[in-house]
Amino acid sequence: MKRWSILLAAVLAAGLGLMPAIALALNVVATSPSMGALVRTLAPNAKLTVLAEPDQDLHMLQAKPSMIRALRSADLVVAIGxxxxVGWLPAASKSAVNPVILPGREGYFEAAAQVPLLEVGGTADRARGDVHPAGNPHVDLDPVRMAQIAEALAERMARLDPANAARYRSNAKRFATAVDRQIPEWQARLVDAPGVLLYHRDAIYLLERFNLTLLGTIEPVPGVPPSGRDLKALISKLRGKDGVIIYAPHHSPKAPQKVGRDLGWPVVRLPLDPPIDANGDGYLRHMDRWIDAIASAG
Ligand SMILES: [Zn+2]
Structure with missing residues (x-):
């Protein structure tokens, strides 16, 4: 039987009450693997496209034709926000000509709009090219905020697909419970952890969650690479202290390696995002790598 005739038979059978009506799975596009992990956890049956690889910089992604194709047929875009x-998603969404996923519509969801943000409206140094003018967007490195985002996302999915509302909500609850269970163990492992020197201000939500000290950043301003003078000043400020340096794969390793050598600190290269096929458990295992990198430097 050809595909259409199988489908027709199924539709007729459903109409006659012989089998359950075909529920169309949501078609979701997630900008990052962390957002993809939430979508998989809440809606394992959704058709999901994740736009960025875990080692890519979400500030600087290039809009590709495959991306625009995925956006064209999406019911829901899950962005960090x-x-x-801002450098690529609005342009890609516009090219996709799909009004349901534009900002302000039910089909556009921003994680950062669901939780309190850090570094809002103060010191953004726009003149020097600060890439965080709307506050720090990297909320996905805080597991507690991720649980709140999951609950808000479940509500959004429930509105778009009421038939599966209960499933989305219970999956969000299960993820939040898993986070709650994990936090005390992570806290215990971090008791003697040293402060952290980041390349970019991308893990500040994680550091704040666990009362860890941010010793500084290799970049003088978010998105602006350091000069030799910046690095000299940073090294002389930190000499004699203990710490660990963490940078992401999309950053140049040169400056972190040099600072690590000069200070005698461990230097760890860690992606911000979980693997591209991760679900909620995969996200928690990824956060475990972050906790381990910091705890084992103590
Ligand atoms: Zn950033």
Whole structure:
């Protein structure tokens, strides 16, 4: 039987009450693997496209034809927001000519709009090219905020697909419970952890969650690479202290390696995002790598 005739038979059978009506799965596009992990956890049956690889910089992604194709047929776009994707997502969505996923519509969801943000409206140094003018967008490195985002996303999915509302909500609850269970263990492992020197202000939500000290950043301003003079000043400020340096794969390793050598600190290269096929458990395992990198430097 050809595909259409199988479908027709199924539709007729459903109409006659012989089998359950065909529920169309949501078609979702997630900008980052962390957002993809939430979508998989809430809606394992959704058709999901994740736009960025875990080692890519979401500030600087290039809009590709495959991306625009995915956006064209999406029911829902799950972005991190707070202008993290401002350099490419609005243009790609516009090219996709799909009004349901434009900002302000039910089909556009921003994680950063669901939780309190850090570094809002104060010191953004726009003149020097600060890439965080709307506050720090990197909320996905805080597991507690991720649980809140999951609950808000479940509500959004429930509105778009009421038939599966209960499933989305219970999956969000299960993820929040898993986060709650994990936090005390992580806290215990971090008791003697040293402060952290980041390349970019991308893990500040994680550091704040666990009362860890941010010793500084390799970049003088978010999105602006350091000069030799910046690095000299940073090294002389930190000499004699203990710490660990963490940078993402999309950053140049040169400056972190040099600072690590000069200070005698461990230097760790860690992606911000979980693997591209991760679900909620995969996200928690990824956060475990972050906790381990910091705890084992103590
Ligand atoms: Zn950033």
């Amino acid at each position: 707070a202008e993290l994707e």
